[in-house]
Amino acid sequence: MILRVLLFICVALPALGESHLTPMLPLPETEAANWPAIGRVFxxxxxxxxxxxxxxxxxxxVLTAGHCSGGTASDDPDAQTVFLAGAFNSTVIARRRIVERIRHPDYRRSGQHSPQADIGLWKLDSPITDIATFPLGRPQQDTLALLGYHRLAPFLLSGSTDCAVRDATPDLFVLGCRVISGNSGSPVLQLGPDGAELVGVVSSQSGGDAIAVSIGPWSRTNIAIHRSDAP
Structure with a gap:
């Protein structure tokens, strides 16, 4: 049965018994360069x-996990929490300050981790106009890509393009790729002849396997409400 055991994978909760898990490996630099729209908070x-x-x-x-989006980021210009797009070692494609965190209202409504609503947004202080953004889709394939950053390679994009879909409900699906701390919020992508669609966001793990939230109406509505294309 899906999601019998769920664990957070935000690095802020490091003691998850992850020592037995083999994380996804970093991509070669030439391959990582194909994914500049993926990044991490710093x-x-x-x-x-x-x-x-x-x-x-x-x-x-930036679409991420709900448990990565709690509260509201400071609008103080001296606040330094930033999104690093396309981070690879000491280089980044773009760097923007996070000025607002928006979280699905049903996340933790009961006071506990709510995987079906574990999705949120980071709003940036100015648009990144020289990187193509991901269109949203719905998972329809038996294998999907999972790409992101984790604590064992924090500035190297890691992941796999052939994660098997092992179980699914309308809101959640399980992927046969290992995730550890830092992978929270990583995009799950459906690859096709026209490019990649973002179909889910990593929320948690079960035995190391990724639990991803499907992209639903809340995400689509709030992206439409809060988006800006202005330079």
Whole structure:
């Protein structure tokens, strides 16, 4: 049965018994360069803190996990929490400050982790107009791609393009690819002849296998409401 055991995978909760899990390997630099819209959050004032992954779905919006999106980011210009798009070692394609975090209202409504609503957005201080954003889709294939950052290679894009879909409900699906701390918010992509569609967001794990939230009406509506294409 799907999701019998769920565990958070935000690096802020490191003691998840992950030592037995083999994470997804970093991509070669030439392959990682094909995915500039994927990035991670970073706070230069506290570089050792936990982080999450995310992906651009509008020039000023990053889709990520709900448990990575709690509260509202400061609008203080001195606030330093940033989204690093296309991070690879010491280089990034774009860097933007996160000025607002928007979370699905049903997440933790009961006071507990709510995997079906574990989705949210980071709003950036200015649009990233030179990177193509991901269109949204619905999972229809037996294998999907999962790409993001994790604690064992925090500045190297890691992942796989052939994660088997092992179980699914209308809101959630299980992927046969291992995720660990830092993978929270990583995009799940459906690859096709016309490119990649973003069909899910990594929420948690069951025995290391990724649990992903499908893209639903809340995500589509809030992306439309909050998006900006202005330079």
């Amino acid at each position: 706070d230069p004032n506290d570089p050792g803190r936990g982080f999450c992954s995310g992906a651009l779905v509008a020039p000023n919006l």
